[in-house]
Amino acid sequence: MRRPAIVAVALVAVVLVTAWWLTSPQRMAADSLPAHTPDVAAGEQVFWVGGCASCHASPVDGRRAKGEDKLRLGGGLELDTPFGVFRVPNISPHADGIGGWSTLDFVNAMQAGVSPNGRHYYPSFPYTSYAKMRVEDVIDLKAFIDTLPAVEGLVADHSLGFPWSVRRGIGLWKRRYLDTGFVMADMDSEQLERGRELVEGAGHCGECHTPRDGFGGLLADQWLVGAPNPDGAGRVPNITPGGKAVGDWSVSDIAYYLESGFTPDFDTVGGSMVAVQENLAKLPKSDLDSIAAYLKSLPAR
Amino acid sequence: MSGPTLRTLFLAATLAFSAHAIADDDPRIERQDLMKSVREAAKPVGQMMRGDMDFDADTLMSSLETWLDVSTKFGGLFPPGSESGEETEAAPAIWTDREGFDKALAEWQTATQAAIDAKPASLEEARPIVGPVFNTCKGCHDNYRIEEE
Numbered sequence: 001m002r003r004p005a006i007v008a009v010a011l012v013a014v015v016l017v018t019a020w021w022l023t024s025p026q027r028m029a030a031d032s033l034p035a036h037t038p039d040v041a042a043g044e045q046v047f048w049v050g051g052c053a054s055c056h057a058s059p060v061d062g063r064r065a066k067g068e069d070k071l072r073l074g075g076g077l078e079l080d081t082p083f084g085v086f087r088v089p090n091i092s093p094h095a096d097g098i099g100g101w102s103t104l105d106f107v108n109a110m111q112a113g114v115s116p117n118g119r120h121y122y123p124s125f126p127y128t129s130y131a132k133m134r135v136e137d138v139i140d141l142k143a144f145i146d147t148l149p150a151v152e153g154l155v156a157d158h159s160l161g162f163p164w165s166v167r168r169g170i171g172l173w174k175r176r177y178l179d180t181g182f183v184m185a186d187m188d189s190e191q192l193e194r195g196r197e198l199v200e201g202a203g204h205c206g207e208c209h210t211p212r213d214g215f216g217g218l219l220a221d222q223w224l225v226g227a228p229n230p231d232g233a234g235r236v237p238n239i240t241p242g243g244k245a246v247g248d249w250s251v252s253d254i255a256y257y258l259e260s261g262f263t264p265d266f267d268t269v270g271g272s273m274v275a276v277q278e279n280l281a282k283l284p285k286s287d288l289d290s291i292a293a294y295l296k297s298l299p300a301r
Numbered sequence: 302m303s304g305p306t307l308r309t310l311f312l313a314a315t316l317a318f319s320a321h322a323i324a325d326d327d328p329r330i331e332r333q334d335l336m337k338s339v340r341e342a343a344k345p346v347g348q349m350m351r352g353d354m355d356f357d358a359d360t361l362m363s364s365l366e367t368w369l370d371v372s373t374k375f376g377g378l379f380p381p382g383s384e385s386g387e388e389t390e391a392a393p394a395i396w397t398d399r400e401g402f403d404k405a406l407a408e409w410q411t412a413t414q415a416a417i418d419a420k421p422a423s424l425e426e427a428r429p430i431v432g433p434v435f436n437t438c439k440g441c442h443d444n445y446r447i448e449e450e
Contacts, residue, residue, distance in 0.1 A: 063444075234448065256351055261439045266343040268439045271448040 023171030025114040030104050036136045038103075043144030046137045048282040049202040050130070054275040055079075055088045058151065064275060073097065074151030079124060079231050083216065084160030086124040094150035098142075106142040107135060113174060120170035122158065123177070123216065129204035131180045137202065177217040184223070184298070195294025198287060199224075203280075208236045208272065225301045231272070242300030254292035259285065329387040332378040335371045342367040343438075346431060349424060356424040361431075365417045368434065372410040376403060392445045405441040412437050 047053070057065035058074035065072065073092040078085050090097035098106065105116040113120060113127040121127060130138070163169060182200050187193045199205045210218045211227040226238035237245045246254070253264045258280045261269040269277045280288065342364035348354035349361065379395050379402075395402045412434040421427035 252351070260347075260350075260435065262343075262347055262435065266340050266347050268442045270442060270446070274439065274443050 022175065023168045025118050025120050025171060026112060026174070027108050027114050027118070028104070028112055033104060033107065033139075034135060036139050038143030039140045040143045040147060042137070043140035043142070045283060045287075046133075046141040046202055047144050048279040049198055049287075050141065051204065051276060051279050052091070052141075052145070054279065056091045071148045072151050073145065073148060074153050075155045076153070081124070081230055083124075083164045084158060086122065086158045086160075087155050089155045090151060090153060091145065092148060092151035093146045094152055096152055096154045097150070098145065099150060101142075103139055103142060107138050110138045110141075111135065111180075113170070113178065120167050120174070122160075122164075122167075122170060123173070124158075126204040126207045128178055128218070129201060129207060131178060132182060132197075132201040134197070134201075173215060173217070176215070183220050184294075187294075187297075189293075191290050191293050192297055194287065195290035195292070195297075198291050199294050203291070205239070209239050222301070224295070224298060229272070234271070236272070238301070239295055240298045240301045241296055247300065251289065251292040251296050254295060255285070255288040258283075258288045258291065327387065328378040328380055328383045329389045329391075332375060332391070333387070333389075335375060335378070338367060339371050339438075343435075347435075350428060350431060350435075352424075356427065358420075358422055361421065361427060362417070365413055365434075368413045369410065369417060372406060372413060376406050390447045392447045395445050398444075402441075402445050405437070405445065409434070409437040409441065 052073065053065065053070035055077055056073040056075050057070045058072050058076050059065060060069050073090065074094075074097070075088040075090040077088040079088065093099045098109075101109075101116060108114045108116070109121065109125075110127055110130045111133065112131070113123065113125065115121060182196055183206070184196055184200070187196055206218055206224060208230060209224045209226060210220075211222050211225065212218055224239050226243065227236050228234075229236055237243055239246055241247050249257070249264055257263055257269065258277060261274070261277045261281070263269070280291070345354060345357075345360050346364045349356050379391065381396075383389070384391065384393065384396060416430045416434055419426070419430050421430050
């Protein structure tokens with residue numbers, strides 16, 4: 001009688017230790033950071049590509065922030081998703097936000113999805129895309145955010161259903177889905193490489209335009225083919241050359257749409273894409289051309 | 302002209318007229334038709350801005366006149382009862398935030414009038430003047446148009 005009991009206890013212990021190890025937050029080491037002098041102006045470009053303001057700028061009178069208010073990153077927006085309600089945190093340079101964070105803390109948050117006190121972030125914060133960024137760009141971004149207004153106010157935690165509410169479980173999720181490699185392996189030109197970096201990395205286009213599996217991981221074999229709207233009704237369109245809405249747009253059509261918000265038919269950009277377009281309009285024309293060229297290079301699906 | 306042809310013509314004309322009359326009676330259809338005319342007027346202007354078409358001051362002016370005309374009529378086409386149906390993309394905010402909607406329309410009208418008064422004679426002159434008009438399209442759609450799929 002005794003022996004099986006001991007074996008059972010030992011088994012449970014092994015399982016627990018393994019689970020603990022498998023789910024533990026993996027941080028980057030301080031010596032993995034490159035020697036890099038932060039460039040605030042470059043960081044501002046990264047800020048707009050990354051769309052930080054679209055989620056983190058505090059809503060004004062219940063509406064999306066516009067103009068200068070996009071630089072007040074107090075959070076507070078609620079994302080109503082099938083997993084539950086995510087509440088967007090304060091990332092302004094205030095003690096209630098990321099004030100006092102080290103560069104390493106910031107890089108770990110952006111690229112490993114781990115907070116300074118060692119907790120996993122939920123991937124509603126698109127670090128699975130940001131993990132593909134150049135770390136120098138991330139360092140520049142922090143330098144820019146540090147110049148923005150400090151906004152007071154802690155935002156309440158997310159309200160998620162079980163099992164999503166078990167934060168530790170994200171460790172397993174990351175083992176499956178957090179990957180620093182690019183989705184599209186081979187790019188033929190510097191322009192396409194730049195486009196890939198913008199679309200797959202900071203721009204995190206795939207987070208809305210690519211469908212997810214049941215655990216919320218992006219389906220790489222259906223890259224950018226369109227997906228249900230993650231936060232509301234309707235669908236986010238297929239933006240590969242096979243897409244119904246944009247498949248026949250030229251590189252110049254796509255670049256002009258991102259710059260001006262007008263489709264080739266002179267309809268205007270709509271829905272969640274309005275904020276994205278307003279951000280991307282702040283990029284140099286060459287970057288918009290790179291995004292467009294990358295999208296046109298995708299397999300038509 | 303033979304009898305049947307005349308009769309066909311008459312019938313066609315009557316049908317066309319009554320279809321038009323019905324459409325005119327329905328503010329939902331009328332505002333959609335007006336928006337279509339706004340979009341048609343935007344096409345050549347946008348092509349000029351993109352450099353896909355040579356600058357033409359007359360075409361630009363004619364588009365601006367169309368927009369100014371519509372911007373003055375448009376606000377009157379949202380009576381109670383026209384909130385839904387006929388595939389309307391009018392957002393409920395038009396009725397719940399009428400003041401904001403009127404302000405958005407006024408911004409469109411002001412920007413358009415300013416562009417007309419400026420009489421741009423070249424693409425370089427037109428760009429900074431047309432840009433603000435285009436932005437009012439987006440600004441109003443963002444708040445007062447529903448995104449259908």
